[in-house]
Amino acid sequence: MAPRETNPNFMNGVPELLILRLLQHQEMYGYEIVQAIRERTDEVIAIGEGVVYPVLHGLESEGALSSRRKTVNGRNRIYYSVTARGARRLADLHQTWTDLATAIQKVVGGGQYAKAVPGIA
Amino acid sequence: MQKPFQELRERLLRGGVAPRHVRRYLNELADHLADLTKEEERAGRSTSDAEAAAIVRLGTVEHLAKAMLERRRFRSWCARAPWAMFSVTPLVFLLAAYLVSALILWSGWLMFIPAADTPFGQTPPRISSLGNIYFQIGRMIYFTAPVVIGLAIGLVAVRQRLRTVWPVIGIALVAWMGGTAQIHASRSAVPHGPYIALSFFVSPPDQTLTQTLLHIVVYFALIATTYLILRMRSVHSLAQ
Numbered sequence: 001m002a003p004r005e006t007n008p009n010f011m012n013g014v015p016e017l018l019i020l021r022l023l024q025h026q027e028m029y030g031y032e033i034v035q036a037i038r039e040r041t042d043e044v045i046a047i048g049e050g051v052v053y054p055v056l057h058g059l060e061s062e063g064a065l066s067s068r069r070k071t072v073n074g075r076n077r078i079y080y081s082v083t084a085r086g087a088r089r090l091a092d093l094h095q096t097w098t099d100l101a102t103a104i105q106k107v108v109g110g111g112q113y114a115k116a117v118p119g120i121a
Numbered sequence: 122m123q124k125p126f127q128e129l130r131e132r133l134l135r136g137g138v139a140p141r142h143v144r145r146y147l148n149e150l151a152d153h154l155a156d157l158t159k160e161e162e163r164a165g166r167s168t169s170d171a172e173a174a175a176i177v178r179l180g181t182v183e184h185l186a187k188a189m190l191e192r193r194r195f196r197s198w199c200a201r202a203p204w205a206m207f208s209v210t211p212l213v214f215l216l217a218a219y220l221v222s223a224l225i226l227w228s229g230w231l232m233f234i235p236a237a238d239t240p241f242g243q244t245p246p247r248i249s250s251l252g253n254i255y256f257q258i259g260r261m262i263y264f265t266a267p268v269v270i271g272l273a274i275g276l277v278a279v280r281q282r283l284r285t286v287w288p289v290i291g292i293a294l295v296a297w298m299g300g301t302a303q304i305h306a307s308r309s310a311v312p313h314g315p316y317i318a319l320s321f322f323v324s325p326p327d328q329t330l331t332q333t334l335l336h337i338v339v340y341f342a343l344i345a346t347t348y349l350i351l352r353m354r355s356v357h358s359l360a361q
Contacts, residue, residue: 029152030149030152030153031152031153031156031157034153048179048180048181048184048185048188049153049157049178049179049180050150050153050179050180050184050185050188051180051184051185051188053146053149053150053153053188054146054188054189054192054195055188057142057145057146057192057195058192058194058195061194075152077152078149
């Protein structure tokens with residue numbers, strides 16, 4: 001599937017959710033995070049790659065992430081990992097997203113409200 | 122610095138993002154760009170094509186700037202509250218410097234010339250060399266504090282690409298406070314002496330209004346000229 005820009009209006013909170021989930025068990029640096037998002041979403045979610053850093057910095061300043069410098073293969077990189085506060089934030093975001101997805105699925109996938117939409121059984 | 126990053130840096134600084142956040146963002150973007158370029162080269166592109174593709178994947182200057190500018194927590198205090206950073210804060214620092222200077226004068230008076238009616242006008246041999254050095258440190262703080270604090274205002278303003286209005290107001294206030302500041306110290310001037318006092322913003326009683334205005338103008342001209350030179354150099358280096 002060709003990469004495309006995801007509608008930012010539907011992306012509120014999604015980059016934070018994906019980043020926190022990816023970093024939950026493994027520390028990563030920015031490039032790794034973006035590539036992991038591309039691969040694991042089959043490139044359905046394609047954010048401008050540089051835009052990930054303000055999200056990372058924002059999460060760090062909220063205390064949801066911590067960072068450390070690490071030199072790997074002669075390159076000095078900043079690795080991010082989830083803090084205890086970040087784990088709680090991830091749980092909240094995950095719950096919100098699950099509720100939202102369930103609600104949308106009820107309308108799109110069937111049920112009494114779907115009948116009002118032509119073409120949906 | 123690569124051109125897209127230079128443009129991005131200017132947009133972020135002019136948008137009020139704190140320099141430390143800008144520096145970190147650009148450093149990480151540069152690393153990311155290097156990784157993307159290598160990835161594109163591994164995919165068989167030439168170096169120039171790989172660089173061009175990497176820049177496209179990184180995002181446009183517009184998007185990269187917007188992502189940072191819409192997060193208000195990255196804005197500097199100079200952008201959030203310029204009135205506080207360029208009017209109140211410098212005056213607080215100047216007051217602190219004058220208090221340190223007055224403390225040195227007071228303690229030196231008690232330690233080196235306890236019998237003198239006033240610490241002013243005391244010169245060797247009536248005062249020891251050590252005492253003289255001690256008092257000169259206080260004098261140096263007293264006379265250089267307005268210049269140092271005024272220059273700090275100018276440096277911060279240039280570094281953060283701020284408009285001239287607030288720095289000039291700050292420099293004018295510092296020059297006014299510095300030009301009118303005076304320390305009074307006497308043992309016999311009040312019944313229960315000795316006493317030491319600081320006064321600001323009004324013409325000192327032992328000076329004419331012209332002398333006071335001259336002090337203010339000298340401080341303002343010195344600081345404002347240096348600030349303008351720094352600003353012109355910054356504009357010139359960006360134009361290149």
